[in-house]
Amino acid sequence: MSQIFHRSTNTISKVSIFGAVFGIAGLLWLFYAVDASPWVSEVHVAREQPIQFSHERHVAGNGIDCRYCHTSVERSSFAGIPPTKTCMNCHSQIFATSPFLEPVRASFRSGRSIIWTRVNDLPDFAYFNHSIHINKGVGCTTCHGPVDRMPLMWQAESLQMAWCLDCHRHPESYVRPREAVFRTDYVPPPDQEALGRRLVAEYHIRKLTSCDTCHR
């Protein structure tokens, strides 16, 4: 009796079995990789803005505190985006005729807002509150990265849930003393874990991982 299947069938079947397993695994990996990539999360992608505003210049160069512009960061969920008036406090005197600042002056004259592109953007079903993080010793740069070295703003972290949960589960690895929260040159000490554990106790930091902490 002759063979029903050709000899090559053996190879084909082995390849397809392995192929299915590795193929599916590969696809899953690809999906994960794409999802975590800057193409999706836009991490480290400098965003075009209507005005070439440099945080590097204003923070590192001029030493302006975060709260001069982001006024509500200690009180509200939203850190605050400065009104045109805040820019004009200085720029009615300094670089008052610079062509780069014409959109600012135009906004101030016309009463029309400057429309900025959002850099750190959470999905609408996630509710983040700046004030409580500031209050519990999470520094600005912990999430926003080295703002003092960003000529144009980019997103420093993925802002994906796994990243949030990392800190919510292990806050001791990230918290810093309250007085250092706004310092952009802060470097975590070598004994961060020890300091972190002390601060977690001192600031009554709870490891909030219930869904309703952020989703409602």
Next chain:
Amino acid sequence: VSPIDPFSRWAGDDIDPGNPVARRTFLKLMGASLALGGFGACTRQPTETIVPYVRQPEELVLGEPLFYATAMPMGGAATGLLVESHEGRPTKIEGNPNHPGSLGAADVFAQAAILGLYDPDRAQTITNLGEIKPWSEFLGAIRAALTAQQPLGGTGLRILTESISSPTLAAQIRDLLKRFPSAKWHQWDPLSRENAKAGARLAFGRYVDTQYRLDRADVILSLDADFLCDGPAGIRYARDFAAHRRPEQPDRMNRLYVVETMPTSTGSRADHRLPLRPSAIAAVAEQFASAIVAPSGGAGRLDARTNKWIEATAKDLRAHRGACVVMAGDAQPAYVHAMAHAMNASLGNVGRTVVHTDCVEAEPVDQIASLRDLIADMRGGKVDMLMMVGGNPVYSAPPDLGFTDALAKVTLRAHLSLHNDETSALCHWHIPEAHFLESWSDARAYDGTASIVQPLIAPLYHGHTAHEFLAATSSRPEQSSYDIVRDYWKSQSRSQDFEADWRRWLHDGVVPNTAFAPIDAGTPKGFAALRAESTPPPFELSFRLDPSVADGRFANNGWLQELPKPLTKLTWDNAVMVSPATMARLGATSTPADTGGEHGQIICDVVELSYRGRKVRGPLFPVEGHPDDCATVHLGHGRQRGGAVAEGVGFNANVLRLSDAMWYGGGLQMIKTGERTSLACTQFQHAMEGRQPVRAVTRDEFVKDPRVVHEGDETPPKTVTLYPDFKYDGYKWGMAIDVNACIGCNACIVACQAENNIPVVGKEQVLKGREMHWLRVDTYHQGPVEHPETYFQPIPCMHCENAPCEVVCPVGATVHSDEGLNDMVYNRCVGTRYCSNNCPYKVRRFNFLLYQDWTTPTLKMARNPDVTVRSRGVMEKCTYCVQRINRAKIGAEKEDRAVRDGEIQSACQQTCPADAIVFGNLNDPNSRVAKLQAEVRNYSLLGELNTRPRTTYLAAVRNPNPELEP
């Protein structure tokens, strides 16, 4: 992806709807749909923008709401409110705790006013004969007409307003009448309490207002008065009534007797309710007066049971001299009100539980007479210029007066209103009115306390206030309403520092010391001269304002249209309501269409109502506890114009409402048409079926042994579970709902809807049982169909400790939180609906379709930014207002303290007039909720299922008169 349309080109004949789809083709298409649907979800987040202020207002902290005090005028009195504003957008209304008419609570109309403000159907342009015109042209037209009137002293000038409590507006009109001495001011407001006013005039010879101190009343007799839900003081009365009815203080529990026709919230709270036809109530009142004031010997006309009822009630009233109240309802004729005044005087209540004051209405008049005069003048061609300040008389005026025909004879007709409605259509000029949340004005509460109405937002649709409309007739037509109102109060103020006072009034929401002082109205007289009709007509028709849309002014508000009316649970319709016995006699039926899990449709016979030569058709609906041989219809429906939501809902009962019988009349005939129609009803099973969802006992039983409420309780011990117990180190949230206090007014439902961005689904979807309310109020009847005991039970999510929904969710979209909440995570939900199937309380709601309006710009503005707007395919339910919990927790954490008791109020709790809902931390033994849950009246709904709900109920305790107990 629909398997029918998009693929038909490729799939050829296989997919033709005429041919059955081949199984393989079907599977292929479904597979492709699923894959495409899956990939469709792989979108990148869209780029968003941030738009800062140019000059940021000083008091504004971005992301933090601000609250402003204002007041909502309605029907000649106002309720004080606190309105939440997010970056200039008002999003939520609460009662103002400083305001005597609110005490922090609000009713359905106030709660729904947010949607009324953002209503996209509101009038948006000034029109003259349908053409868009600028305000300046309107001013020119008015000026020209007034110049012509000047030499005549205003003989041809008429102003028609609704009932007004605004001192400024009244001053403006009086000023106008001074300048045009022959002009006339007429009033017509379907919400006006005409009979109460006429009754006061009958008894005291002049108009006085009557207030009741229910906090001091031990026995209350209501003669058809729905005082808990109706009228300008309803919220206050509900609070005082409920506070005086706590079974924990059995000696202080009040007792309520109600004689009424259509079952109401008040009637449901009664310890003894006597259902009677409207005309018979006057006879009962007379009998009461005979027993209490002076014997008049008319007892023969009532049956023995009624006489016994009256006798026992009168005895109870007499036993509580000075601590009881007799009230007459707005639908009862003037002499019943006069009799109530006489009874209160005889019982020594005046000055104790009954207080008379001057009228809150700026200019109380007999409005029917006023309207009749106006129509006569119009018909006689004496009116050259009619300015209508609000109102919709073409729709609401009694049809026999002929307002519509007479209106055509007026040379210049101008109408100010929120919507371009039936009246606007017949006017030359239509001016869009500014909503009260866009207006500067003032108004008085039921007790006279004045509030400044301040705007939360600039007019969205270029609306003008009544003040500006009337200023058009003055020498300063461009004056803003802010200046008009402020100037008026400045002229009234004798203070050194008006500016400081003004700011204080705006902040507090009340002008101090403006409540009217009690007056001595004199001895009531005159009632004896009038007598009730001796023989009641064969079949009566009774009219009532709709509990949801009132006289139709809220008909374009989807929240209110979809709100299940108390007791009937009807939405999106009105009906001809009769007793089940009358319905059977007419050979009519109502059949719940309960197919395949869809529930919400009740199919009713349509009847034709013939009443004094006028006819209208409507569906016949049975109401338990309604008296026989009469029918009740709700006004406010059958609108022809006034918005996409309002038009075509229900039938217009105003057609039958004649000026000599505004609230009831005899001679109704009902004929079955043979037609059947569907009504959207959210609950048509009111029997408890032995499961006792509401536990109710009498006061005597409760005093003897409070444990009686747990009789037959089958709640298993807490150890009966396979799952380990949850540990709660911090907070443990819980809620207690007092069934004894709940009056079923529905304010909580609308408050929840406003707070949690809950969509309106429409009648079609309610018919399928798909209404989205997170909180519903179930109504249960117990006892005979003719006069059952009625209980209301608000049902939010129970947040069960052993939550049946949690264990069946395949994607972990509903989970237990560290603080005991049953979290609903929208972004995880894939819409299997297993959780809803497994919920014994049926509190989960599914977005079968895209119910939210994602396109209308103003509706986007109405939303609470702290709550996710849900899309199609997602399950949702009550969260215990987790956004409020988080806000309070974050605030407390920043101050390094625990959340204080009472700091978090859920939206339903905050607005509850009866204080029936209490939320808080169960881990704190001193919290109000923990104390309530420790009370012996506390029980779990369906506790036998071992779900261990953390929303629990406090049993109802009735306080019946032992003499009337069967």
